Amino acid sequence: MxxxxxxxxxxxxxxxxxxxxxxxxxxxxxxxxxxxFASVVSPQNPYDLANLSLMDSRRPPGFVxxxxxxxxxxxxxxxxxxxxxxxxxLRISIQIGLAAGFVSLTIGTTLGILAAYVGGRIEALIMRLxxxxxxxxxxxxxxxxxxxxxxxxxQLIGALVAAQYAxxxxxxxxxxxxxxxxxxxxAAVATPLSAxxxxxxxxxxxxxxxxxxxxxxxxxxxxxLEATLSFLxxxxxxxxxxxxxxxSNGFPYMMSGRYWISVYPGVALIILIVAINIVGDQVRDQxxxxxxx
Amino acid sequence: MLGFIIQRFLQAVGVMAxxxxxxxCGVYAIxxxxxxxxxxxxxxxxxxxxxxxxxxxxPLYEQYFIFIGNLLQGDLGRSFVYNIPVLxxxxxxxxxxLELVLISVISATVLGVTLxxxxxxxxxxxxxxxxxxxxxxxxxxxxFWVGLILILTFAVNLGWLPAGGRGDTVEIWGVDWSFxxxxxxxxIVLPAINLALFKLAMMIRLARAGTREIMLTDTIKFxxxxxxxEGTILRRHLLKLISIPIITVFGLELGSTLAxxxxxxxxxxxxxxxxxxxxxxxxxxxxxMVAYLILVAFLFVTINFVIDLVFALIDPRVRHGASS
Amino acid sequence: MSAPVLSVRDLRxxxxxxxxxxxxxxxxxxxxxxxxxxxLVGESGSGKTVTGFSLLxxxxxxxxxxxxxxxxxxxxxxxxxxxxxxxxxxxxxxxIFQDPIATLNPMLTIGQQMKLAIDAHERLGKRxxxxxxxxxxTQVGIPSAAARLRAYPHEFSGGMRQRVAIAIALLHRPAxxxxxxxxxxxxxxxxAQILYQMxxxxxxxxxxxIWISHDxxxxxxxxSKLAVMYAGRIVEQGPTATLLRDPRHPYTAGLLASLPAMxxxxxxxxxxxGTTPSLLSLPPGCPFAPRxxxxxxxxxxxxEITFRGDRGWRCFHPVGxxxxxxx
Numbered sequence: 048m049x050x051x052x053x054x055x056x057x058x059x060x061x062x063x064x065x066x067x068x069x070x071x072x073x074x075x076x077x078x079x080x081x082x083x084f085a086s087v088v089s090p091q092n093p094y095d096l097a098n099l100s101l102m103d104s105r106r107p108p109g110f111v112x113x114x115x116x117x118x119x120x121x122x123x124x125x126x127x128x129x130x131x132x133x134x135x136x137l138r139i140s141i142q143i144g145l146a147a148g149f150v151s152l153t154i155g156t157t158l159g160i161l162a163a164y165v166g167g168r169i170e171a172l173i174m175r176l177x178x179x180x181x182x183x184x185x186x187x188x189x190x191x192x193x194x195x196x197x198x199x200x201x202q203l204i205g206a207l208v209a210a211q212y213a214x215x216x217x218x219x220x221x222x223x224x225x226x227x228x229x230x231x232x233x234a235a236v237a238t239p240l241s242a243x244x245x246x247x248x249x250x251x252x253x254x255x256x257x258x259x260x261x262x263x264x265x266x267x268x269x270x271x272l273e274a275t276l277s278f279l280x281x282x283x284x285x286x287x288x289x290x291x292x293x294x295s296n297g298f299p300y301m302m303s304g305r306y307w308i309s310v311y312p313g314v315a316l317i318i319l320i321v322a323i324n325i326v327g328d329q330v331r332d333q334x335x336x337x338x339x340x
Numbered sequence: 341m342l343g344f345i346i347q348r349f350l351q352a353v354g355v356m357a358x359x360x361x362x363x364x365c366g367v368y369a370i371x372x373x374x375x376x377x378x379x380x381x382x383x384x385x386x387x388x389x390x391x392x393x394x395x396x397x398x399p400l401y402e403q404y405f406i407f408i409g410n411l412l413q414g415d416l417g418r419s420f421v422y423n424i425p426v427l428x429x430x431x432x433x434x435x436x437x438l439e440l441v442l443i444s445v446i447s448a449t450v451l452g453v454t455l456x457x458x459x460x461x462x463x464x465x466x467x468x469x470x471x472x473x474x475x476x477x478x479x480x481x482x483x484f485w486v487g488l489i490l491i492l493t494f495a496v497n498l499g500w501l502p503a504g505g506r507g508d509t510v511e512i513w514g515v516d517w518s519f520x521x522x523x524x525x526x527x528i529v530l531p532a533i534n535l536a537l538f539k540l541a542m543m544i545r546l547a548r549a550g551t552r553e554i555m556l557t558d559t560i561k562f563x564x565x566x567x568x569x570e571g572t573i574l575r576r577h578l579l580k581l582i583s584i585p586i587i588t589v590f591g592l593e594l595g596s597t598l599a600x601x602x603x604x605x606x607x608x609x610x611x612x613x614x615x616x617x618x619x620x621x622x623x624x625x626x627x628x629m630v631a632y633l634i635l636v637a638f639l640f641v642t643i644n645f646v647i648d649l650v651f652a653l654i655d656p657r658v659r660h661g662a663s664s
Numbered sequence: 665m666s667a668p669v670l671s672v673r674d675l676r677x678x679x680x681x682x683x684x685x686x687x688x689x690x691x692x693x694x695x696x697x698x699x700x701x702x703x704l705v706g707e708s709g710s711g712k713t714v715t716g717f718s719l720l721x722x723x724x725x726x727x728x729x730x731x732x733x734x735x736x737x738x739x740x741x742x743x744x745x746x747x748x749x750x751x752x753x754x755x756x757x758x759x760i761f762q763d764p765i766a767t768l769n770p771m772l773t774i775g776q777q778m779k780l781a782i783d784a785h786e787r788l789g790k791r792x793x794x795x796x797x798x799x800x801x802t803q804v805g806i807p808s809a810a811a812r813l814r815a816y817p818h819e820f821s822g823g824m825r826q827r828v829a830i831a832i833a834l835l836h837r838p839a840x841x842x843x844x845x846x847x848x849x850x851x852x853x854x855x856a857q858i859l860y861q862m863x864x865x866x867x868x869x870x871x872x873x874i875w876i877s878h879d880x881x882x883x884x885x886x887x888s889k890l891a892v893m894y895a896g897r898i899v900e901q902g903p904t905a906t907l908l909r910d911p912r913h914p915y916t917a918g919l920l921a922s923l924p925a926m927x928x929x930x931x932x933x934x935x936x937x938g939t940t941p942s943l944l945s946l947p948p949g950c951p952f953a954p955r956x957x958x959x960x961x962x963x964x965x966x967x968e969i970t971f972r973g974d975r976g977w978r979c980f981h982p983v984g985x986x987x988x989x990x991x
Binding site for chain 1: 355479480481482483484485488489491496503592595598599600602603606617618621622629633636640644
Binding site: 556558561564566572583654660 | 835
């Protein structure tokens with residue numbers, strides 16, 4: 048037992064007890080690092096055409112290519128080293144997931160707190176819209192928006208945000224509304240404090256724990272959704288191949304037994320998503336007061 | 341009770357009206373409406389004719405009423421690709437999707453609720469931990485990749501089950517179904533598992549969370565204090581109390597499974613509406629996209645309405661019109 | 665006095681939490697005669713409710729009874745298997761709770777819930793079960809009981825719901841009922857009704873009652889004897905009249921002094937200084953010592969319970985000692 052038990056330290060002490068969650072956290076950090084330093088750790092730059100040779104395409108794992116090094120995970124239809132392609136794909140997938148997650152977080156939280164703080168017609172309007180949208184599956188919404196907007200990184204992030212901001216809005220609204228009803232907020236609103244101060248000092252901090260949980264889950268969802276859209280051919284342009292697109296590229300070759308082109312990027316994708324979800328689960332359990340003893 | 345039904349029905353109609361406005365705005369106002377109704381290679385004369393015929397030179401609100409008028413008459417235009425009325429096209433594909441979705445959601449619910457209640461009742465047992473680990477996987481692994489692995493394992497490597505298509509069908513009430521034939525059933529197994537896995541994980545989590553919370557309530561403590569056996573408590577008290585969130589999610593999931601069928605149908609070449617919409621997006625067959633959206637919105641509203649009715653039947657508080 | 669129907673000795677129920685061991689019940693002993701009403705009084709967190717749950721073997725994880733004995737009609741309960749314990753719950757000992765809205769299942773009719781409670785211990789046909797349920801509901805004062813069997817809990821008022829819960833607890837004429845603040849959530853006018861009805865029912869059926877409450881005034885009008893809990897221990901117990909007139913433990917004395925009825929009109933109410941200690945960080949020795957104006961160096965050791973006749977207290981320096989010497 049530490050003498051100084053700050054909330055953060057207590058939180059970490061409890062987190063540390065779940066070995067699986069700690070392992071998952073290490074995996075997440077590791078994958079982010081791999082993505083960040085993809086150009087350093089990859090044996091090959093898979094998008095430098097000078098490095099590629101069609102002679103090397105669709106080779107099984109362990110093949111020694113014309114570049115002189117072993118393709119540990121084999122090569123893809125364009126003759127790219129699959130391991131390198133996965134590192135670069137990881138970078139794009141994480142990038143998209145984080146971008147969509149943070150934009151959704153910002154928009155959703157703003158709308159949710161606004162609705163809870165202002166109340167009245169605006170509250171009713173925002174929350175009706177959010178609820179209506181929540182009853183609609185995210186993937187369908189994303190699908191339609193991508194179909195309407197066309198392909199591209201910004202369009203894709205836009206579609207993911209449109210599909211996900213509602214979760215943040217609902218969560219922030221719920222937490223802020225519960226807090227808004229409490230007497231001390233009423234008192235703070237009644238004093239000549241500026242509205243911004245009330246929101247920043249009181250409402251926002253109380254929304255933070257549930258928002259962290261939702262954000263973890265939604266970043267994982269964004270990554271998964273992006274992969275799904277890319278697999279369906281509606282995601283990123285070919286010049287920016289995410290993990291989903293690598294999987295999609297390999298799909299036609301699966302029937303002829305060249306499984307690795309699809310399977311290994313998929314394994315990377317799943318490890319990433321599962322690890323994020325395990326961390327999110329543990330955080331959620333720790334934040335849920337009703338399960339606390 | 342009747343008042344409640346009427347109120348919910350009016351709400352459903354209201355939501356449908358809002359959805360139609362959104363779809364109208366999304367497709368007619370954002371995109372160039374002409375592109376939606378005529379193929380891009382059409383001549384200028386045809387374009388002008390279409391603009392006049394569709395009233396696109398009139399004010400926006402009038403256009404909306406024309407759109408609604410056509411909609412109510414079941415006229416959603418013709419597919420560019422198949423050149424048949426969109427409604428007919430979708431109607432022909434719908435049974436395949438419904439068959440797949442219903443089989444998946446029902447089996448996922450039955451299995452998921454059972455496993456979830458167990459995991460919530462004995463949260464510290466290793467069985468519960470295994471169930472939860474599987475559910476985290478089912479929740480996390482993107483469904484298209486699961487489909488891939490299912491094909492790789494059971495169709496390519498083991499050769500036990502077919503990798504795609506619908507197999508033999510039997511006509512019942514003028515509609516083709518796969519499940520009554522052995523061959524059809526063998527075709528439906530893999531896509532159904534693929535589609536059900538996510539729902540299974542969801543149901544497990546929901547049932548587990550519900551069970552854990554309900555088991556801590558005074559209702560359960562009071563039942564225990566009266567000497568009820570754990571079996572009776574689970575069967576009579578817990579199952580009743582947990583049914584409300586389960587039914588809500590069942591309804592929502594029915595809708596979202598319909599959407600996820602898009603992915604599964606694409607992977608397994610299942611000739612349903614989902615595959616149709618992906619193909620239509622790829623070739624920009626916009627009337628099909630519009631019709632699909634309206635259809636999904638309609639199904640959603642209908643499902644929600646039915647769920648409300650079911651609530652009224654099972655929850656005495658709603659049935660008697662008591663305010664919460 | 666007849667042989668006690670319930671006899672509790674040195675009961676200790678501890679909760680093994682992440683933050684440490686919470687000794688919610690840490691030394692509770694009492695006897696209960698058939699038909700007797702005992703008031704169990706204490707502030708929230710003093711361990712009264714956990715004591716009640718311990719008696720029925722309903723302590724939730726991560727808590728468990730670590731020590732002590734509970735004898736019901738001569739049978740030791742703490743060593744019984746889950747199945748044997750369940751067979752006694754509701755039949756020999758039952759419990760009612762504070763919030764009647766939370767205890768009844770909103771999805772089942774009153775009749776269904778009573779049938780479940782009957783079926784737990786007896787094989788009765790539908791007709792016989794309905795008759796028994798109707799009889800009990802009538803007994804607790806529910807009008808046109810037979811028709812109300814088909815009603816759902818939400819169709820009853822709070823007071824009526826609590827009566828239904830009482831009827832369920834009484835179904836098998838148990839020897840002991842633990843009543844955990846059953847009137848706290850109700851309107852004041854209903855409180856008194858239920859209070860006196862419970863007293864009459866206990867007298868009629870010969871059921872002994874343990875009435876858990878934080879309100880000394882309510883309990884003392886009902887119970888023939890009192891046990892005062894503080895930090896998991898019974899610090900003082902005895903017949904209601906003598907205990908109220910002549911408290912021995914400084915905590916009891918403080919509680920009594922703080923009752924509005926005890927102060928002259930207009931005078932400020934007496935207070936006990938300090939706050940209830942956290943059960944996680946109890947000081948060694950007498951847990952009340954930090955708040956006690958009679959505490960001495962001796963109080964650094966934990967006082968054992970001292971029995972004098974039908975009274976008992978845990979204190980080295982009891983109030984009113986002089987009087988006690990002459991007795």
